[in-house]
Amino acid sequence: MPALTNALPRRSGWLTPRRRKAILTRGFLYFLLVIVAAFFAGPLYILLSTSFKTMPEIQSGGLMTLPHEPTVQPWITAWGEACIGITCGGLKGYFGNSMVMTIPAVLISVMIGAINGYALAKWPFPGARFVFAALVAGNFVPFQVVLAPVAVTLRTLGLFGSVEGLILIHVIYGIPITTMLFRNFFLSVPNDLIKAARIDGAGFFWIFFRIVLPLSPSVIVVALILQFTGIWNDFLFAVSFSNPSSAPMTVALNNLVNSNFGVKEYNVHMAATVIAAAPTLILYILLGRYFLRGMTAGAVKG
Amino acid sequence: MRRFLQRHMSQIALSPSLALIAIFLYGFIAYTAAVSTTNSKAFPRFDNFVGLEQYWRLLHTPRWHVAFTNMFLFGGLFLLVTISLGLVIAILIDQRIRAESFFRSIVMYPMAMSFVVTGIIWQWLLNPTLGIEVMVHQLGFTSFRLDWLTNPDTVIWALVVAAFWQGCGLVMALFLAGLRGIDEDIWKAAAIDGIPAWRVYVFIVIPMLAPVFLTVVVLLALSIVRSFDLVVALTNGGPGVSSDLPSVFMFDMAFRRTNLGLSAASAVVMLGTVLAILIPYLYAETRERA
């Protein structure tokens, strides 16, 4: 951790040239950081403040100002009344769709990834490396290349346009990333532990549930966050395989904001956007440390 | 039987996943590749083999040209902006600053959001009648223009700035981790030799971050090929088709224009692009380890 400037000298002499230079450099550093922070934080601030403004106030300009007469009406409209497509029930139904889709998909895919990772890392067999490579290569594939056959398959199974269909797809295409995450973590669990437990008489699943999993709360949290964020935020699968009644938040939000019909209620759009971003944003605020680990691992994901 | 189960539990536990991936990934890639050699319209049919005609047709579709060129244009600009600014921000944050975690969190929170949200936010900010342009006008700079979203020549910048806003956090975090991994003694040695900090960065530290650069480039490149949600939410490919990307083209052909054959061909080209990025990278990685 280098410092651009030397630490401020401790001597009590007032504003020596060296000290003045240090203060100036330091000041410039913080000036730059504040600009950076404004660039990243500004949009969220504007999003939030606009969502509490009335339409006349928005049209009068003043992007950066706080609302003069704060109103929660845009939030109420976005949640319960806004028209998306031909129905006017707001986002609440779609929020529910997202939850009903995301939670099972996350839990199942994390469980599968954990077992796969454990099997690959701790019970190697001839060809295990090949199996790992075959599974993990899925992380790099642009999912556009499977869209059409997935649509055909879901139709055949009668799951097209259903939340169950989306869960199935998210679980399957979550296998590569969760497997990779867990396998890499489980490599660090000492092999001797597994051996000792085998000699003591424990089997594959016993060792998994009673010895390996209790050692892995952090990677489980990372995997849960990664999958929750990925599935909640997914748009490609959602827009390809859902219908208006099963559409998750991302699709509903896009339909709401980018529809060409009616008057554009920007304050409602902004409130809707915040609602769509809220779950993952809250996760980030609560579990930032794990979040970063998940994102780094998940950056390769399709 | 029990002994067999015990001994092969590992393979047994993996086999469902392996079967699913074999079908849904490799099988489906083959399926799409097969469809790309047919003249399928709304539904995949395999009785109308046309060889590589769809690829030929792709090559002569002006909209595909725009999309494919945009991928490189957008990709190049996005890589350049995100890597250079991501590195600079990482270096700024690495100066033993106060409230470091505050600044870090602010740079990184956008990555928690979906691209749809990012697209909508920037659509709002870049709105010429209500967004940043008006704000700057009200500050007195009335000749200021920020018409990225409505000008086909500059719309790509709207994508770049939104993608940068979302993706910079991860790049910054990777660089920051790289900077923190550098032996502190290097800084002490440079200080004793009297080398100014910027020279140490340019000639010593940044070259040491080469592996991080490689990772970042590959990660960003993969995300560029796949970019879809951002374009749909921010510009929807417009104005006209000026901000089209291959992923949007592919989706449009498959689900709106009912031209599955052409769509499959474009998807295969996308996969090919990813492989072209990935194979040299994996080759370099494995050679490094060997």
Place this chain on the structure above:
Amino acid sequence: MIDIRVSNCNKSYGSLRVLKDINLEIERGEFIVLLGPSGCGKSTLLHIVAGLDRLSSGEIEIGGRDVTDVEPKDRDIAMVFQSYALYPTMSVRSNMEFGLRMRGKPMSEIRPLVEEKARMLHIDHLLDRRPSQLSGGQRQRVAIGRALVRDPKVFLFDEPLSNLDAKLRASMRTEIKKLHQSLGTTAIYVTHDQLEAMTLATRMVVMKAGEIQQIGKPEEVYHRPVNLFVADFLGNPGMNFMKGHLRLDGGRVSADVGAATLPLDGYAFEVAPVAGQAVVIGLRPESIQPASVQMSDGGAPYALTLKPILTEHTGSDNLVVLAMGEQEIVGKFPSDMLPKLGEPVAIGFDLSRVSVFDAESERRI
């Protein structure tokens, strides 16, 4: 009575042969130490006996039963690992109970057993702690306790002391020895530490590159190594090697090593010596002493006058490097005898301890 029999055992990872045709018979109650440099296959052999690794070909018998295809848990063995392998999320008590619980023994029997063994190992006050709250030595005791509780037919030790500091290692070594003497359970112990091997083993097995070099009692292996590798691997400082060739004068055999001709009258050749045969003469430093010191067999030493060129105090003795023609040899002198550098001294060679190896095959002759 044979307790463990390893027959024609081979193990390969791909094209790499880690174990080559290993044959080993272990009597009930023996303490067998597998010794060798890292990568010699000793740990693999232990893991194969445990059933943790499967062999490529061959057979393993434990207690007269063919266990080649038997899972580790059904082999009636217990193992102590180098990393201790204590279950980190369980208390010491649960760690020790675990193996018996998996075997369905009732808790009413397990409890007193665990407490008894814990008292025996002086860890009874630690039973409710987590492994992470213990020192290295305590963890080692728990690991041994976990094995003891099971009362297995065979104990397997995989370098159990190598993570401990020198002093603790010595005391744990003594304790393992005492345990074995009181329990009399067959044990196989893997180490690369020759001191552990010498002190613990009833018989030791020296391995190199997947092959057994020598099996025998520690003193036998130390004094009568079968080849140059074993001779060189054991002993610190290592055995002196002097190159030369044999002379046969009538019935008398001697070795010409350049600076001297060493009589080998007392040496029991295993192979008939040939005149002119190129040989390596091995003699341990403790067999090279000032001529005034009594020899181990009480006989008169073979004396030579040599020039000391370097001396090292080790505390208990002085190591003296002596010039012998072109070669250098090391002698171990009593600590009160420190020769002056460069001044020739009379040196006695205890030739009853000599080893003679064929220079080409490197085998003892």
